[in-house]
Amino acid sequence: MKRIFISDLHLDTNRMDLTRAFTKFLSEHCQNIDELYILGDFFELWLGDDDQSPLINEVINALSVLTCDVFVMHGNRDFLIGDAFCNAAGAKLLPDPYPITLGDQPALLMHGDSLCTRDEEYMQARTLLRSDAFQQDFLSKQMPERRIIAEQIRTKSQKVSREKTEEIMDVTPEEVTSVMNQAETSILIHGHTHRPAVHQVDLLFGPGTRYVLGDWHTSTQFLRADGADLELVQYDF
Ligand code: MN
Numbered sequence: 181m182k183r184i185f186i187s188d189l190h191l192d193t194n195r196m197d198l199t200r201a202f203t204k205f206l207s208e209h210c211q212n213i214d215e216l217y218i219l220g221d222f223f224e225l226w227l228g229d230d231d232q233s234p235l236i237n238e239v240i241n242a243l244s245v246l247t248c249d250v251f252v253m254h255g256n257r258d259f260l261i262g263d264a265f266c267n268a269a270g271a272k273l274l275p276d277p278y279p280i281t282l283g284d285q286p287a288l289l290m291h292g293d294s295l296c297t298r299d300e301e302y303m304q305a306r307t308l309l310r311s312d313a314f315q316q317d318f319l320s321k322q323m324p325e326r327r328i329i330a331e332q333i334r335t336k337s338q339k340v341s342r343e344k345t346e347e348i349m350d351v352t353p354e355e356v357t358s359v360m361n362q363a364e365t366s367i368l369i370h371g372h373t374h375r376p377a378v379h380q381v382d383l384l385f386g387p388g389t390r391y392v393l394g395d396w397h398t399s400t401q402f403l404r405a406d407g408a409d410l411e412l413v414q415y416d417f
Pocket of ligand 1: 371
């Protein structure tokens with residue numbers, strides 16, 4: 181079984197070069213695979229599945245012609261992606277965390293933001309933004325108002341992020357260990373931090389590995405899996 185894992189593309193109407201890089205990536209790397217996993221922050225902003233932007237239509241067209249299965253997980257920027265978008269794109273929406281099997285190895289997929297528990301301010305905001313009450317209220321508004329609210333949230337988040345230390349913005353090591361021990365998995369794959377790397381983790385039942393996917397600002401590192409063989413691969417565009 182051949183799989184590819186990507187995350188943090190942050191596709192944006194103002195960065196159509198990223199959408200071109202993504203469609204090029206699909207044709208270069210995703211023609212002979214079985215499954216493609218997009219682990220969150222696929223889009224820079226998601227205002228609702230009823231947003232009819234040319235960008236979204238282009239992405240739907242690019243995904244719907246793929247022969248492999250496509251899985252999408254929410255990130256902190258596009259957590260309102262719903263079934264309408266996924267159905268149109270021929271993708272399946274995954275919960276976070278989501279367990280899979282690579283070869284004979286159990287693995288856990290996450291976006292990664294829920295591992296950043298030292299960022300208490302963010303964790304509180306996350307609880308609010310992910311609540312049904314907030315989401316229903318947001319989606320009941322007209323699109324221009326949704327855009328204003330989403331951009332306000334993003335601007336505030338970028339402002340406070342600049343004042344936070346690198347350590348606060350990264351995953352909490354103890355949270356990683358705890359999540360992996362509880363899931364009894366020696367493989368964790370996530371994005372969000374934009375710090376692509378392969379980390380060794382000491383678990384109750386032996387050594388584990390945490391694979392962090394790269395963002396797509398000017399190049400990326402994605403994960404290629406052939407059975408249980410995993411490789412973080414550089415992709416320049
Ligand atoms: Mn993220």
